[in-house]
Amino acid sequence: MKKALMIVALLLTVGMVNAQSDAKAKEILDEVSAKTKTFKSMSADFIFSMVNKEMDINEQNEGTIKLKGQKYKVALPGTGYEIYSDGNTIWTYMRDGNQVTITHVEEDGGESIDNPASIFSIYERGFRSKFVAETQEGGKTLYQIELFPDSDEYQVTKIEVSINKSTLMLDEATLHSTDGNLYGIVVKKMETNIDLQDSDFVFDASKHPDVEMIDLR
Secondary structure (H helix, E strand, O other), X not given: OHHHHHHHHHHHOOOOOOOOOOXXXXXXXXXXXXXXXXXXXXXXXXXXXXXXXOOOEEEEEEEEEEEEOOEEEEEEOOOOEEEEEOOOEEEEEEOOOOEEEEEEOHHHOOOOOOOHHHHHHHOOOOEXXXXXXXXXXXXXXXXXXXXXXXXXXXXXXXXXXXXXXXOOOEEEEEEEEXXXXXXXXXXXXXXXXXXXXXXXXXXXXXXXXXXXXEEOO
């Protein structure tokens, strides 16, 4: 589930292109990335889904993400999972068991797909993109783009993204994982440059009485 939460963050801040991408897709994603980098902070409400047809799994949960520089918080209240990072430390909280695991950022894959704080460097390498179509949906004009990894580093075979043409923000995305799961995001609400406190990105043990702390630092 932790990886799924990090995939949420990846999809919400998608902008992964490199020189091998087709010109149309690269132009769009470069614009998305450039715009995203101008924001001091971001917050989004979304619907997260996980589908595995072979195992007859079709789950949906609502969630939230907050981003501020290298800090982030991702939460799926329906599953009881929350991940906090202040840029140096990561707290992974599981409501079932009332347990939090603490690690250093560098020990948790600081340059991997699992860390949303590194998204703005990941976009510069590792994926090829293909422009598929420009479509109309729900009164919106959407760019449909597919992303393909250059290696198996990210455990992903393909990412399909829909970008709102007028806002240049992510509208919807589906990640095809090598484990057979399809992870999806539908963005319900997105806010930028909002007032987020540094304390928002630190796990507060006082709010979880008797929490078990597993410190792996």
